Amino acid sequence: MSSFYSQHHDFIYKDISLSGGTSVTISDGTINLAELSKFLSGKLDDANIRGVSDLATQKQIAVIVETRSDKETTQKVLEEYLKYPLNDKNSSFEFTGSSLGDSFYNQLLIAMVAAFVLMAIVIFVQFKTFVPSLAVILSAFADIFMTVVAINLMGMRISSAGIVALLMLIGYSVDTDILLTNKVLRREGKTLNRKIIESFKTGITMTLIAIASTAVCLIIAGPYSQVLYQIFFIMLFGLMFDIMNTWLTNVSIIKWYAIHLQKKKNEN
């Protein structure tokens, strides 16, 4: 991560909704992606092309072009290639100015930090003990951090929706952690391992269900919208990392803490 930051002076690859630029969706199944890509190189700044196919027939139904160029330039260049005018019937345009993209990004980072602080306060108020609270917060942080690293390694560009998805991860991450902490530390009777196994059974069902439904949504609705594609993709990765962070790292901390408490009790 730190090497990524020193290379790019940022935490993520930003897409046009955060860096500024234009995204065009053209409803035309006859466009040849390779040809269009060749035509656009040099004419549009940093152009990125993707086809959208119908789920049932696998036939291409639309093309999405993303570029750092502004709306007018993009439209002109595309019309030059297509030889017909783009209007609100055959295309969708999304343009974000670079100044807005920047402030948007900064604000989402602030929102993220604020969300974390607020979340941490609620957790501390709930558990009133330092170590378990820290474990929950660390696990949420690790989920987000690992997801971001994984996405960077894949070279995926994150949009504002992607950052929202990272925020959503906080919610799913704390669910299982709160379950674990509650069951292990707050309940009398039963052995420690028994309690952990029980919460693991519940927690893993929760996460697996979430993974399964996220995967379905990613496959079905993802291709049609950049926004949902990012959200589901990032959630899917985050949830997988959550299994690891909750049931390996977090569990060890809680277990250690529970044994530590037990010892203290015995000493008294």
Next chain:
Amino acid sequence: MKTKLTWKIWLWLIVLALSLVSIFITPNFLQKGVLITNVEQNSSAFEQGLRAGQVITAVDGKPVTSVEEFSKIINSKFPSLEKIKTTFTAKDAEYVTYSNTSSGIIVSKLPLTNLKLGLDLAGGSKALVKASNHTLTASEAADLVSIMSNRFNVYGLSDMKISTVRDLSGNNFISVEIAGATQKEVQDLISQQGKFEAKIGNETVFRGEKKDITNVARGGQEAGVYDCQQTASDYRCQFRFTIYLSQEAAERQAAITNTLDVNSTASGDELSKTLDLFVDNKLMDSLQISASLKGRAETVIQISGTGVGPTQNDAITAAQDNMKNLQTILITGSLPFELEIVKLDTISPTLGNDFLKYILLASLISMIIVAIITFIRYRVKAALAPLAVCISEIIITLGIAALINWNLDLPSIAGILAAIGTGIDDQIVILDESRHKEESLNIKQRIKRAFAIILGAYFTVVASLIPLFWAGAGLLTGFALTTIIGISIGVFITRPAFADMIKLLDKENAS
């Protein structure tokens, strides 16, 4: 065996029923026709009393049940160079219009539900505007909103939302949302400062201000599209309309024209310099000045310009649009700041429709998967209850969205999905807790323990969503709002009902 429902289950069922009413009972329940979403001011239809919100059932006696049927009839009549009669039949009355410039009416399908889809799903334009080289204060932004609303009204668009937005770092933006299909001119209306100047040589004769221009003709004999010519590549049509100058401006013009020479041309005697019309410092048209105007304080002036298009009809429409745009600027005056569009999304309605289908399909399949996994894991009838609870949660969230007139955009839908996800998690916690029978606790205590976990997670998620209300100029508010509504309904209405259902089932099993 008789099972008595608890008040929590009753509450759930009542809220569910009310939500269904809120979603499906529309003002035009079980009616046929098309809904008017916009009527251009100054159009014949507007003068006859047709307004947005009315339902048209027939045009020229032919029944209309879809937008396609409506457009087919209208497009076969307009644009036309002559004024023609059109009869619109609405619920309560008939309206007869005479017009040559299309109907001035924009219609949409009669909505089956009270749900409003955001522009990213229904199609339309959405713009965020800020002043370039100037930081808008809240009151300046509010002033701009009122001038721009006035512009849209004068232009004839009423189906739009315009408001100020403030982001986390205190920047003020103006947000403009226009539903349905939109013309390119809308973009101009949003960002154009609209500084109008008429010059002869380097001297300004009059500006687009109340002080100089007292009246702008908008219809009848004094405004319209006249000559259309075919050129090598396209068609060009000319528009003309009359404006009335103040005495002061007219005298300024007289003083300037007095200094000019008279040239004799084939088309008559003309002054040596032209009257040049500039909009935002760009030359729009140059008008020859007839020699008879030399030194005369004439208050009635003809303004003209052109529209270009690949066919004659396109050129007529373009000329009409350009004329309307210019008239709007002259009537409403220029904006106090130069504006810059920082975000502009124009979404085609066709894509949105497909997309909604796939979202529904995706949710359905994921719910089936959820049901299968819970059934495999718990092997009890109760495992199927989460499915019912999930669907009811979606319905109630949508019911509230319909009630508060919330526009369901993509982030909102993502929020609903997120809420369902947490909802399922919570139900699994309840199911799980209720099954630990070996413990000495009774079902009531076990469910109470489940709620300790659920409430803990609930408050944590709400806390983490709150900052999103302010970040990003309101673009993500929908996500935060629907998620919070969704999980609140879950925690306070559906989950307690679900827990009671589990208790009932437990009793049944026990007896």
